[in-house]
Amino acid sequence: MTFPPDGFPEPGPSMTPTYVAVLVVEAVVLLALWGFSQYFGA
Amino acid sequence: MHIIDWLIVGAYLVWIVYDGLRRTTGASAVEGYFLANRSLPWWAVGLTVMATQMSAITLVGTTGQGYADGMRFVQFYFGLPLAMIILSLTLVPFFYRAKVYTAYEYLEHRFDVRTRTLASLLFLLSRGLQAGVIIAAPAVILSIVLGFDLTLTIVGIGLPTTIYTMFGGVQAVTWTDVKQMVVIVVGVSAAVVSLVLGLPDGVGVGDALSVAGAAGRLGTIDFRFDLNETYTFWSGLIGGLFLMLGYFGCDQSQVQRYLTAKSVDAGRHSLMMSAFVKIPLQALILLTGVLVFAFYLFQTPPMLFNPVHESEVRASARAAEYTALDAEFQAALEAREVAARDAVAARSIGDATAVASARAAFVERQQGVTAIREQATSLVREVTGDTLYTDVNYVFPTFVTTQLPVGLVGLIIAAIFAAAMSSIAAELNSLSTATVIDVYRRHLRTDATDRHYLRVSKMVTGFWGVFTSIVAVYAANLGSLIEVVNRFGSFFYGSLLGVFILAVGTRRATAPGALWGLVGGMAAVIYVAATSSISYLWLNVVGALAVFVVGMVVSFIWPSTTADL
Numbered sequence: 048m049t050f051p052p053d054g055f056p057e058p059g060p061s062m063t064p065t066y067v068a069v070l071v072v073e074a075v076v077l078l079a080l081w082g083f084s085q086y087f088g089a
Numbered sequence: 090m091h092i093i094d095w096l097i098v099g100a101y102l103v104w105i106v107y108d109g110l111r112r113t114t115g116a117s118a119v120e121g122y123f124l125a126n127r128s129l130p131w132w133a134v135g136l137t138v139m140a141t142q143m144s145a146i147t148l149v150g151t152t153g154q155g156y157a158d159g160m161r162f163v164q165f166y167f168g169l170p171l172a173m174i175i176l177s178l179t180l181v182p183f184f185y186r187a188k189v190y191t192a193y194e195y196l197e198h199r200f201d202v203r204t205r206t207l208a209s210l211l212f213l214l215s216r217g218l219q220a221g222v223i224i225a226a227p228a229v230i231l232s233i234v235l236g237f238d239l240t241l242t243i244v245g246i247g248l249p250t251t252i253y254t255m256f257g258g259v260q261a262v263t264w265t266d267v268k269q270m271v272v273i274v275v276g277v278s279a280a281v282v283s284l285v286l287g288l289p290d291g292v293g294v295g296d297a298l299s300v301a302g303a304a305g306r307l308g309t310i311d312f313r314f315d316l317n318e319t320y321t322f323w324s325g326l327i328g329g330l331f332l333m334l335g336y337f338g339c340d341q342s343q344v345q346r347y348l349t350a351k352s353v354d355a356g357r358h359s360l361m362m363s364a365f366v367k368i369p370l371q372a373l374i375l376l377t378g379v380l381v382f383a384f385y386l387f388q389t390p391p392m393l394f395n396p397v398h399e400s401e402v403r404a405s406a407r408a409a410e411y412t413a414l415d416a417e418f419q420a421a422l423e424a425r426e427v428a429a430r431d432a433v434a435a436r437s438i439g440d441a442t443a444v445a446s447a448r449a450a451f452v453e454r455q456q457g458v459t460a461i462r463e464q465a466t467s468l469v470r471e472v473t474g475d476t477l478y479t480d481v482n483y484v485f486p487t488f489v490t491t492q493l494p495v496g497l498v499g500l501i502i503a504a505i506f507a508a509a510m511s512s513i514a515a516e517l518n519s520l521s522t523a524t525v526i527d528v529y530r531r532h533l534r535t536d537a538t539d540r541h542y543l544r545v546s547k548m549v550t551g552f553w554g555v556f557t558s559i560v561a562v563y564a565a566n567l568g569s570l571i572e573v574v575n576r577f578g579s580f581f582y583g584s585l586l587g588v589f590i591l592a593v594g595t596r597r598a599t600a601p602g603a604l605w606g607l608v609g610g611m612a613a614v615i616y617v618a619a620t621s622s623i624s625y626l627w628l629n630v631v632g633a634l635a636v637f638v639v640g641m642v643v644s645f646i647w648p649s650t651t652a653d654l
Contacts, residue, residue, distance in 0.1 A: 070171075072170075073170045077368075080310060084307045087298045087301070
């Protein structure tokens with residue numbers, strides 16, 4: 048059996064901007080949540 | 090509940106079953122029945138991925154968490170976006186390229202049939218039982234809040250779901266999930282709007298949130314590194330990452346969703362939808378619970394939100410004790426409302442000293458209310474013998490049925506049904522797939538026609554529907570122990586994830602290594618869970634690492650007899 052079956056898949060360069068966007072959005076959302084709780088004095 | 094609300098819930102159930110049954114034309118062969126011929130658009134798959142994850146107990150439990158504990162539960166999801174990216178880069182393309190029906194089928198490609206079968210049986214065992222709990226938990230709550238027979242409620246959730254899943258296959262699951270996700274989001278949004286409009290004159294949303302913040306309900310991020318604390322930034326980011334990798338990468342109920350996408354990129358995009366939306370959506374649901382808390386600062390809430398347990402105490406020898414507590418509670422509520430209004434008034438003036446003083450007074454009153462609720466909870470536990478009793482899951486349904494207008498009640502109860510049914514449908518569909526593809530077609534009947542396998546697949550789906558409903562009837566009698574059982578499934582994810590890490594992460598892992606690694610990982614999780622008090626999120630890390638270490642050691646000692654490279 049090959050490792051992994053049929054070899055490694057082709058990298059998907061078209062998805063890279065989406066992955067970066069996910070990370071940026073998560074960072075912004077976490078910052079917003081943190082700021083939200085700070086603003087309302089949690 | 091008003092007759093109009095019952096009609097809305099009934100119409101929703103009929104509509105969903107009808108819509109699901111319309112999809113039977115796509116289920117004329119096994120690949121169509123289980124994978125929709127790998128033809129679905131990314132956005133539909135993305136919505137079914139989210140609908141599958143959001144069970145009814147997630148919906149009512151999360152709002153209850155927001156009410157009782159605030160928003161810190163949102164940290165549970167911090168690892169999800171990272172997990173989605175990692176899976177998109179690793180397992181998703183491997184699954185597509187191997188053209189598998191189940192995640193476990195891939196393990197036979199990479200290792201051997203024993204590893205595949207063991208992993209599939211672990212899934213069937215844990216998910217088969219958990220699916221029963223997913224029906225039972227909301228059924229118990231809805232039957233109590235609506236005053237409806239428990240068994241009929243279980244049948245009301247389980248039967249329609251089984252019918253459309255059995256006949257329509259994954260097409261029915263996906264397209265009903267899409268609509269159910271819309272119903273859920275509309276229902277939650279309507280609740281938020283109602284809560285905002287329900288605040289008293291002179292109290293704005295900012296005021297309500299400010300008071301809720303003073304009561305500790307808006308703490309979202311806890312940077313302490315404490316293994317025993319369930320929800321922290323680190324447990325969510327690291328433990329949650331492993332949990333989500335295991336859930337979305339190794340649990341057939343999720344893997345099967347994105348295997349229906351029409352291409353690798355469509356599958357990846359469907360996961361990206363959750364990566365973008367899940368944390369904000371969960372924050373919104375938690376915020377709904379926080380707004381319910383703010384709402385009840387100015388309206389009278391019940392001391393306990395579970396009327397059945399309350400009735401039991403009132404009928405017991407300690408009824409007088411409970412009545413005295415209730416009187417104290419009413420007085421404490423009145424004092425808290427005055428303090429909350431004072432805090433709002435101080436905020437509108439803008440004097441920092443007055444605001445701090447008013448907030449401190451409010452916090453003191455809030456602590457008084459909390460202390461009485463805790464005494465009442467202890468009393469319930471002592472009288473009923475249910476030592477795990479908590480009424481958190483009853484908060485939102487009680488609010489909905491007692492405070493919202495006719496029509497909206499039906500819509501939100503339908504949303505709770507939608508959350509339950511969308512998860513159960515995916516469970517039944519994936520349980521059937523693993524049973525037929527990994528067990529029946531692989532071991533019991535290897536040479537039958539596609540028509541035969543399709544007939545068996547429908548029968549097996551029906552079997553799992555009946556089985557999980559029967560489990561639900563028994564699980565409903567577990568009381569608060571349901572919560573424990575609900576977490577039980579997550580004990581398996583770390584170990585299953587470890588096997589997949591061995592599969593795609595290293596060339597040196599062999600079939601014996603994977604098999605014994607899986608056994609070793611399960612043993613490690615059971616040992617750590619039994620002998621320590623670390624948060625269950627960290628058990629996913631323990632399981633994955635243990636499988637990897639044991640698997641690699643065994644692989645070096647015991648190389649595979651077949652060529653692995």
